Amino acid sequence: MIEDVTQVDVLVCGGGPVGLLTSYCLERYGISTFLVEQKDRAKQTLYGRAAMIAPRSLEMLDQLDLADALGQIGFVVREQISYKNGQRVDSISSPSSNISDTFFDYVLLCRQRFIEDVIHGAYVKQCGRSAHYGTRWLSCDLDEEYRNYPMLSHIQTADGNQAAVRSKYIIGADGGRSRVRDFSKIAFEGGSNNRHWIRIDGVVKTDMPGARSGTVGIQSSSHGSILWACLDHGRTRVGFALPIELWEKLGSNITQAAVIAEAQKALQPFTLEFESVDWWTVYSVGQRLAAGFRQDRVFIAGDAAHTHSSGGAQGLNIGLHDAVNLSWKLAGYIKGWYPEDVLDTYNSERRPIAQQIIQQDKIISVLISGEIPEELQSKASVDPNQLLTETFQENASLNTGLGIEYPHGFLIDRSSSLDRLRVSLGARAPDVLLQRPGIRVPIRLYSVVKFRGKFIIMIFCGDPTQTAASIKQWQDHLASEECYQSYPAELFHHVVIVATSNNNGAAAEKIGADGLGDALYDVDGSVYGRYGISPDQGALLVLRPDGALAAACELTQGPQVSAYFRRVLNARLRSGRAAGASDQPVFEDEKGEIEVEKDGILDLN
Secondary structure: OOOOEEEEEEEEEOOOHHHHHHHHHHHHOOOOEEEEEOOOOOOOOOOOOOOEEOHHHHHHHHHOOOHHHHHOOOEEEOOEEEEEOOEEEOOOOOOOOOOOOOOOOOEEEOOHHHHHHHHHHHHHHHHOOOOEEOOEEEEEEEOOOOOOOOEEEEEEOOOOOEEEEEEEEEEEOOOOOOHHHHHOOOOEEEEEEEEEEEEEEEEEEEOOOOOOOOEEEEEEOOOEEEEEEEOHHHOEEEEEEOOHHHHHHHHHHOOHHHHHHHHHHHHOOOOEEEEEEEEEEEEEEEEEEEOOOEEOOEEEOHHHOEEOOOOOOOHHHHHHHHHHHHHHHHHHHHOOOOOOHHHHHHHHHHHHHHHHHHHHHHHHHHHHOOOOOHHHHHHOOOOHHHHHHHHHHHOHHHHHOOOOOOOOOOOOOOOOOOOOOOOOOOOEOOOOEEEEOOEEEEEEHHHHOOOOOOEEEEEEEEOHHHHHHHHHHHHHHHOOOOOHHHOOHHHEEEEEEEOOOOOOOOHHHHHOOOOOOEEEEOOOOHHHHHHOOOOOOOEEEEEOOOOEEEEEEOOOOHHHHHHHHHHHOOHHHHHOOOOOOOOOOOOHHHOOOOOOOOOOOOOOO
16 A cells, blocks of 8 residues: 655666566665556566666676576577578577676566566565556655655556655656656657568477577578577567558558468568467557756656667666666665765766667667668668678677776766776676685686675785785885775675685785785786786776776875775765764665566657
8 A cells, every 4th residue: 555645765667677676776876766667567468578687787796686587588699690591591690699707698588477477576575665547746845845855746657546755866667758858858859751560479490490490690681680589488579671561551450370471571581489479569660769868856867768679688787887886876865875976977978878879789680671861872782681791790899788888977986097997988797607615616706796885895905925015015005194095884895806726725825915805816816917907017997986987096096096086985984973964864664665567669760
């Protein structure tokens, strides 16, 4: 039951993967949330919608303790096979191609309903409250009399009653037709074209070899590039461009039978039968981008902020990145850790990435339809399938998410760098294999540095027989008044990586110092080699709470690390005053309840 007025830190509108993940992260970081999703989950389409989780998204979900559960459900794809005129040909490049430098060297195909189930289950476990579906966000007033909870949202509950929610912030993750975005008067720029795509999920029978191998790229002279993807629970998704003449003939009156018949034509010369159909859709292709992702106390994320075709399978993934990027910043600001400048970096970091995805999608969506886009008219004589392969290859780091970087801005210390470092400032810190003291079975770095809303201080102390003097300088700095450790300890997680054997001895004795952090061993030099750090010199790296490299300096340059935190953290924290940004803590009985899901819009118009 929803109280007439509920008080909470953040109201999240939209219960799809983006809204769910944002809410889960906020609760994980100690911020109370209130989720509203206008659709009744019991009546909503159960299947279909987004399905592909890219490697970087899997890495982030792993650091949020969600990837294992998803891996138990989804279909792992590491490669693609391709056909043209019924014959095997060199594979068309796809989002599952050219994946390296990660232990998640695959894409996971898992339908959105099951993704939502996993995240929602984690959310309930985290905060002890279930979400409520069928609850509609109506409007919001700014009530200045309530300084600590000035956003007064009006909602309509599943039973038709009116209620209100007071919050500090609102996040609109309510899909391409976002009510929050429109109410906040954030322009949604772009449009759609006359191309329409079909997506159909079900249990199929076919004589095509390799039908359950993962993803299959089928080059069709009549239907362009055909999507064939193996999904969870033995299902298969077939997708292709709908011929313009068929759309003009049937339009919105198109039937499931017509869709199946068209799928059978598209797959020729192979046969295709649908033993059952879980879901199908016809949707228009278009691209839109919000003018900004923040309007005072309102943020938008996922499809509410950007829409495009599913050709590159990026809609879900870019939204998950939004959720991770926004949640740690907003949580820390509400706790009083950061100045407001941190909130502005959500827009400055995420909107340019969305622009890149949309620009790529404008090209991909035309090529998939078997045509040449305006941007590639100089190559009009080249097969569109070949150009599609080249486009995917050129954008591999963007599509896998592994190459997404935030190289500039308030949270990146451009004055810090190591000439030999093999990780760029603003890029993800690579996952590597290490050993815990005494245990010679490798453990992944990401298993140690989970996302908890904390900065990660990576102390590469090198070979202590060579770096003893530098380690001593680091110790001396930690004991000094200017050190960042005068800030609350809950802001930091320290990891010490030692370049020596893991045979006999105590970690503190080998390092020559105690209490520097969680000690891990690089016994073969591979970790130091991957990061480009010399074991004879060591280094200090600062990772943001989302795993991006924020600062890098020599092991002897402790004052530079502290200078970084003096810039990005609130100075008043150094006196031990760590209340929320409003100096008004949220008590347990002030936290609200509500339910979640996603808009599920596939007609991205």
